[in-house]
Amino acid sequence: MxxxxxxxxxxxxxxxxxxxxxxxxxxxxxxxxxxxxxxxxxxxxxxxxxxxxxxxxxxxxxxxxxxxxxxxxxxxxxxxxxxxxxxxxxxxxxxxxxxxxxxxxxxxxxxxxxxxxxxxxxxxxxxxxxxxxxxxxxxxxxxxxxxxxxxxxxxxxxxxxxxxxxxxxxxxxxxxxxxxxxxxxxxxxxxxxxxxxxxxxxxxxxxxxxxxxxxxxxxxxxxxxxxWWPWHAPDAQLPPAVRDFLAAGPPPVFIGFGSMAGGEGERLGELAVRALRRAGVRGILQSGWAGLSAAHAPGADDVLTVGEVPHALLFPHTAAVVHHCGAGTTAAGLRAGVPTVPVPVTADQPFWAARLAASGVATAPLPFAHLTGETGVARLAHALTQATTGPERHTRARAAAARLATxxxxxxxxxxxxxxxxx
CATH class of the missing domain: 3.40.50.2000 (Glycogen Phosphorylase B;)
Incomplete structure (x- = not known):
């Protein structure tokens, strides 16, 4: 060979x-x-x-x-x-x-x-x-x-x-x-x-x-x-805890920052939980290199923290995805046909965030540096509401997913x- x-x-x-x-x-x-x-x-x-x-x-x-x-x-x-x-x-x-x-x-x-x-x-x-x-x-x-x-x-x-x-x-x-x-x-x-x-x-x-x-x-x-999509086993399934969480209520919002924001997991987790609750939606936090977690948010039964889970399996079950807009995560969100809340951190991420917004499948980019304090909670909550309520972004996201499928x-x-x- x-x-x-x-x-x-x-x-x-x-x-x-x-x-x-x-x-x-x-x-x-x-x-x-x-x-x-x-x-x-x-x-x-x-x-x-x-x-x-x-x-x-x-x-x-x-x-x-x-x-x-x-x-x-x-x-x-x-x-x-x-x-x-x-x-x-x-x-x-x-x-x-x-x-x-x-x-x-x-x-x-x-x-x-x-x-x-x-x-x-x-x-x-x-x-x-x-x-x-x-x-x-x-x-x-x-x-x-x-x-x-x-x-x-x-x-x-x-x-x-x-x-x-x-x-x-x-x-x-x-x-x-x-x-x-x-x-x-x-x-x-x-x-x-x-x-x-x-x-x-x-x-x-x-x-x-x-x-x-x-x-x-x-x-x-x-x-x-x-x-090019990451390989996963053809018979791969979501972990039981994730399946149970998805079945227990309406589609949640995914929030993750991949390899970004190292060491800020506790702060970001608390901010994310507050924003999710203000927007009235459930959430799944992916820990990533930041160590993102809802563990420090009291009574966060409507938020699940996960480790490595294939985006191809999880994203189609979400109402929207919030991420840093690395090239791979950007593509995974498009493939799932759900709206994105772009939170770019550095390097190529603002570029992809801008492309998503221009394509009509995402809210306006919310720079990572703005996720601080009460203002950060309010901005993220507002973006979550925009992504999960208006039908136009969902329609365009589904159309984009159909094109990617070909x-x-x-x-x-x-x-x-x-x-x-x-x-």
Whole structure:
């Protein structure tokens, strides 16, 4: 069987979609290994994929692809850049360890692609980009890390080129180290990136044009194929406690912040419970990295706290979803056909929050920084009321879900892989 190495790094949302990709490729007859962090080994193996370790703790240092900032880093751009560069340096060594002489194709996430290009060159094998967020400059929108505010077509393209140069700078040290280890001649990240662009290096983007149409000014080889969903067992069910809670009353509102807001679980849990009660709706809080919980809210029988639960199973049973608008959670909300209350924290999240609101399936974004005190309770409660009462958002959300149901993102990956392997 053809041997494929798929690499992904970062938080759960940065990694989990690739388990669905890997499972689809395995079903098509490929031998697939997913290289990622130790924390996701159970998820990778459950999907039937071989696991190889990439170093670095995703809770301590986040990806440097522009989609996330290192968690817990001191304020200031230089400090963030140093932390991100250290993450990438460590990641580069792990990438070299993960690739072996039997690898016939590299599949690279946005975080791992600037390192994977060197592995492909050293081993003389093809590679394919599998990105969850758009990176190529375009006049249609500003880079995702800019917060979703357009600067006009010329300004958007200029800022897009600048963002690539920032990424090149982050990978400079790791590139020198990795190329020396692989016995390759020196080359800067910018040089390697431009070579790939000039050669028409193919990149598939795992999001839906329902939310973000493919820019008309992108070069050939940059395609939007639809979402890649995290793998879960075909017979998977919600935990009994969740099923019982859903059956005990009207559809609840989901509230979760994924890998964001570390250490703020008690404060956020209390605020969320108060907002839910003010809006007159039940709720399910997902603990996530924040440790979100209703345990400190007295008499919170109308609120359930859960751990890791597949969004694909839970979201369709909710009245609305409140989340940070990471790319994966954004897509899961659309797929479920329920309205969203966007609470973006950082990086690409304001971009996706703005896209949801513009599509009419979400309330106006409520920045995470506004979730403080009595004002934060009032703002969240108001957004919950808007999301759960008016029919227009529900209608548009259901229409979006119907469009997503016609897409086959992992099938598009499988077809592209077959073409690359046969060429």
């Amino acid at each position: 053809p041997k494929i190495l798929l690499t992904a790094a970062g938080s759960y949302g940065d990694v989990a979609p690739y388990t669905g990709v890997g499972a689809r490729l395995r079903a098509a007859g490929h031998d697939v290994t997913l290289a990622t962090h130790d924390a996701y080994e159970p998820l990778v193996r459950a999907a039937g994929l071989e696991f190889r370790r990439l170093p670095a703790d995703p809770r301590g240092r986040r990806p440097a692809d522009g989609t996330a900032a290192p968690e817990g880093a001191p304020p200031g751009r230089r400090a963030l850049m140093r932390r991100a560069a250290a993450f990438v340096e460590e990641l580069g060594g792990g990438m070299a360890d993960a690739a072996d002489d039997g690898t016939e194709l590299l599949l690279l996430s946005a975080t791992t692609a600037p390192l994977g290009h060197h592995l492909a060159e050293a081993h003389g094998i093809p590679s394919l980009g599998l990105f969850l967020v758009p990176q190529a400059p375009t006049g249609d929108f500003a880079p995702v890390v800019s917060g979703g505010r357009s600067l006009g077509r010329r300004g958007n393209r200029a800022l897009g080129r600048l963002s690539l140069r920032v990424i090149d700078r982050l990978y400079a040290g790791a590139t020198r180290t990795l190329r020396a280890r692989l016995g390759l001649p020196p080359a800067t990240p910018a040089t390697v990136r431009r070579r790939a662009e000039a050669a028409g290096w193919p990149v598939l983007h795992g999001f839906s044009e329902t939310l973000l149409p493919r820019p008309a000014d992108w070069r050939a080889g940059l395609d939007v194929v639809g979402n 897409e086959d993102g992992t099938g598009a990956v499988a077809e592209t892989v077959d073409r690359l392997m046969s060429s």
